[in-house]
Amino acid sequence: MKKPTIKEIIDFEKSSDMVNHPPHYNQYGIECIDAIKACTGKHFDSYLQGNILKYLWRYDYKNGIEDLKKAQWYLSKLIEIRDDNKS
Helix, strand or coil, rough: CCCCCCCHHHHHHHHHHCCCHHHHHEEEEHCCCCCCCCHHHHHHHHHHHHHHHHHHHHCCCCCHHHHHHHHHHHHHHHHHHHHHHHC
């Protein structure tokens, strides 16, 4: 059996990471979040806030900890863009 390359291992880890790199949100080399940021412009923070609320609202009924991690991911992204805007 052939030993996997580092790139193959990283690609596999990314494809199985449903919080940071869900494979269904990366088509043709473009991350969905980047396309949404480009489309929403100055309203991108509102999009992030909506997703934070969505995942917090449903976590106990749908995906549990995974939804809390997704809410955390969106909150981290919101903090990142707010922090960038202060500079």
